[in-house]
Amino acid sequence: MGEDGYSLRKATADDAGFLTDMLVAAVNWDPARQAVSRDRVLVNHQLAHYVEDWPRAGDFGVVAIGPDGQPVGAAWLRLFSRDDPGYGFVCEDVPELSVGVLPSWRSRGVGRALLAEVARQAAERGFARICLSVERANRARGLYASEGFTTVESGSDSDTMVMVLSER
Ligand SMILES: CC(C)(COP(=O)(O)OP(=O)(O)OC[C@H]1O[C@@H](n2cnc3c(N)ncnc32)[C@H](O)[C@@H]1OP(=O)(O)O)[C@@H](O)C(=O)NCCC(=O)NCCS
Incomplete structure (x- = not known):
């Protein structure tokens, strides 16, 4: 546990539910809009395919854990195909990022730490x-x-x- 009260670990198959929570948070980032329910996110393939069947081969990510051992944020990367692209699709060998932090943990550096760690994993x-x-x-x-x-x-x-990780 760092001095900020959280620690980071690799995302595992057991994190599927929490990643879905963070996907729902990302979809509902704008409090001025009517929230989309978790059920509606999960029946919308364009949204749900960021977590469907987590973890698929090639998926990876990082989870921030709070002092009580429960997850407080997550960032993960998934490859998409040209036939079923994510909203940020660039090409088939560039994984797309999803990230979310629980509201009570926002603006405390968790999101920045998650991004840095998942980028390190990707590199x-x-x-x-x-x-x-x-x-x-x-x-x-x-x-x-x-x-x-x-x-x-x-x-x-x-x-x-x-984000360019290496000039290959
Ligand atoms: C975006 C998000 C993951 C950032 O995580 P965080 O832990 O709040 O971020 P940090 O504390 O590391 O802050 C880093 C930067 O994020 C921005 N930020 C801070 N609070 C934020 C907030 N409540 N919402 C969005 N961005 C915020 C600022 O630019 C901040 O930079 P600063 O520290 O130099 O001011 C988190 O706020 C979140 O889950 N938001 C809702 C879901 C979402 O928007 N997901 C991304 C969809 S593309």
């Missing part, structure tokens, strides 16, 4: 880039930019961002 696995999609109004965009993600494509209200 260790030999990936040259990781990607994500973020709505432009989401403050998370500033976090991604400050961690080294740059915008490679802009839609009407969202951006695809890429």
Whole structure:
């Protein structure tokens, strides 16, 4: 446990439920919008495919654990195919990031620590880039930019961002 009251560990198959919680949090990042329920997220393949069948071969991620041993945040990476792309799809060998932190743990550095660790894991696995999609109004965009993600494509209200891990 670090001095900030949480520690990081690798995500495992047992984290499927918590990753789904964090996916639902990411979908519902904007408190001004009507929340999408967990059930509705899970029947919407475009959203659910970030966690479906977790862990698939090639999936990896990191979970932040609070003082009581319970997860407080997670970041994970999954490869998508051109036929079934994620919102931030760049190409089939660039895994796409999902990240979320429990509301009571936000703005305490957990998200930044998760991003740094999952990027380290990706580099260790030999990936040259990781990607994500973020709505432009989401403050998370500033976090991604400050961690080294740059915008490679802009839609009407969202951006695809890429972090280069190695110049292969
Ligand atoms: C985005 C999120 C993962 C960031 O995690 P966090 O632990 O709150 O982030 P940190 O404390 O490490 O803050 C890092 C940066 O994130 C941004 N940030 C801070 N609080 C934030 C908040 N409540 N919401 C979004 N971004 C925030 C700031 O740019 C901050 O930089 P600073 O510390 O220099 O001010 C988390 O706020 C969250 O789960 N939000 C809802 C879900 C979401 O938006 N997921 C991403 C979808 S693309």
